Amino acid sequence: MRVFSLLFLTLFFVRLLSAQPTSNSIPNYETKKVTLTSGVEGSLLQFATLKSGNLSYKTIPRYSYFFNIGVDINFNLHANFAPFTGFQLKNIGLITRINDSIRYKERVYTIGAPLGVKFFLADKKFMLKVGADVALAFNYKKKYFLNDDKLYKYNEFFSNDAAYLFASVFAGVSYKGISLTGNYYLTNFYNPSFTKAVAKMTTISLGIHLDENTLKLKKKDTDTKTASIH
Numbered sequence: 001m002r003v004f005s006l007l008f009l010t011l012f013f014v015r016l017l018s019a020q021p022t023s024n025s026i027p028n029y030e031t032k033k034v035t036l037t038s039g040v041e042g043s044l045l046q047f048a049t050l051k052s053g054n055l056s057y058k059t060i061p062r063y064s065y066f067f068n069i070g071v072d073i074n075f076n077l078h079a080n081f082a083p084f085t086g087f088q089l090k091n092i093g094l095i096t097r098i099n100d101s102i103r104y105k106e107r108v109y110t111i112g113a114p115l116g117v118k119f120f121l122a123d124k125k126f127m128l129k130v131g132a133d134v135a136l137a138f139n140y141k142k143k144y145f146l147n148d149d150k151l152y153k154y155n156e157f158f159s160n161d162a163a164y165l166f167a168s169v170f171a172g173v174s175y176k177g178i179s180l181t182g183n184y185y186l187t188n189f190y191n192p193s194f195t196k197a198v199a200k201m202t203t204i205s206l207g208i209h210l211d212e213n214t215l216k217l218k219k220k221d222t223d224t225k226t227a228s229i230h
Contacts (some may be wrong), residue, residue, distance in 0.1 A: 031199040032076060039070035039088065041181065041207035048094035049187070052197040059199075060095040060103070065092050067109065074118065081119045085206065087111065092166075093141075094189065094199055104198065105143045106163050106189070110135035116170070129181075129207065143175045160194050163187050172205075179209040 095105025116131015140159035172181030
């Protein structure tokens with residue numbers, strides 16, 4: 001239910017921001033110089049490596065579906081490519097297994113801005129994007145488990161336990177609105193001023209990349225299928 005609510009709210013927000021007066025000088029999506037795109041990366045799989053001094057620790061892949069959303073601001077300089085920025089809200093972290101009995105989970109909520117370029121092919125049905133982003137970590141949470149029983153947890157805004165800024169590079173593809181994006185984080189998950197631990201993260205997200213052009217393509221495909229039936 002959260003996923004559908006999140007999708008509805010994001011699409012409503014994008015539609016509200018992108019609403020523009022109808023004009024003969026702006027007849028369709030392709031002629032607009034600036035457009036907005038929803039980026040609902042609801043399924044986010046995270047991998048990490050963790051070292052402290054000469055010791056390496058085992059990490060477990062982490063999955064999060066809440067709260068990962070974003071809006072891209074696209075600058076349509078050409079029919080086949082568009083520089084873009086925007087904002088993203090993400091839930092990223094790692095799970096560390098100390099031994100068979102002890103493990104702990106850590107995560108941060110980040111808000112950041114991407115800077116990249118989108119390339120379009122096949123009448124904009126296919127899209128490739130590359131770029132980098134920087135995000136601010138504003139909330140940190142940690143949970144301790146013993147034999148799968150949660151011992152305790154704590155939650156802190158702007159915590160010293162995690163890095164304040166997270167920088168990453170990314171590449172992604174989208175076909176008819178279904179997107180797959182990979183991020184490699186250049187920043188240590190932890191604050192080096194407070195710990196010697198170094199954790200590097202990689203994330204893979206499966207999501208929805210919707211704009212006015214994608215919705216038109218979907219409607220066109222639906223109309224074509226309906227016409228062929230009749």
